[in-house]
Amino acid sequence: MGSTLSRKVAGASIVVLIAVLTVGLSGPRYAEDCSAGKPFCYDAPIHLDSPINTLGFEGGPSLSSDGLELYFVSDRPGALGGPGDQDIYVARRQSVNSVWGEPARVPPPVSSPFFDITPTISLDGLTLYFASNRPGPFSPPWPDLWVSHRGSVNQAWGPAVNLGSGVNTPLFEGSLDISPDQRTLFFAGVTPDFVFDIFLTTRNSTDEPFGARVKLAPPINSEGHDYGPALTPDGHTMFFSSGVDNPFAPGAVNHLYVSERQNDRAPWGPRIYLDTLNCPTCFGGLPTIRAGGKEICWMGDRGDSLGDKDIYCAVRR
Secondary structure, eight states, X not given: OHHHHHHHHHHHHHHHHHHHHHHHHHHHHHHHHOSSOTTSOBXXXXXXXXXXXXXXXXXXXXXXXXXXXXXXXEOOTTOTTOTTOOEEEEEEOSSTTSOOOOOEEOTTTTSOSSOEEEEEEOTTSSEEEXXXXXXXXXXXXXXXXXXXXXXXXXXXXXXXXXXXXXXXXXXXXXXXXXXXXXXXXXXXXXXXXXXEEEEEEEOSSTTSOOOOOEEOOTTTSXXXXXXXXXXXXXXXXXXXXXXXXXXXXXXXXXXXXXXXXXXXXXXXOOOEEOTTTOOTTOEEEEEEEEGGGTEEEEEEESSOOSXXXXXXXXXXX
């Protein structure tokens, strides 16, 4: 009896010990591997292969809500404005686990002989927002924000319309994201001090122009450059880019962050450094997300870029 009890106790002790060791190993190891915490831990970044990335510049990605379209910017040969110009392209895939197909330039009136950058596709796939320095109220030389519509995903894009003076200024307006009802716009603009900050503007209906823009308070904006807002559909989680270096400067180091808020009226919480996506000497900017952040892509340089900047993607663990 005593021997049997001893064996049972010893066996239970071993089971408990194994459980403790397992938790002890997996818990700290996981924490050390991802300090951002769930749900902001991602698998290793994937550098997209050709035909997405080329020896030129690729950036400003935007994923469709179903993850089957990827809009992005490229200066690959054949640009409408000649060598060095940037046009907007779209690539498609059969499923979220498939490889991307050959990109096609989004034809005029979206792409143009001017710089056309930072596209954002609406959740319903029928509206495309982008920046361009084509002739407008405040451009060129710096880009304004524009929008184009289509009646269905199989129809061509309509005329490009400038978003107006509530949004645009004579300075640089670029990366943006739009709420599902398209009444709230988050975007980046250069201030008179030549620093990128993130702004917010709203409108009562999609038939009205956007109102006067408002600069977001810290911790979204910092003393450095803050840009590239990408929000979950509920508008309560924002991914964005930030860094002391000007993102256009050669060798700039910028990183990806995320912040949360409880509701539309609540302040934004602390910025969270996305450590599984960043590296100390890397450039990471202009994120785009799908499925509330399950899949994220961004413009970056992790030391393996084919050109000036390339597109990377990662999937949440």
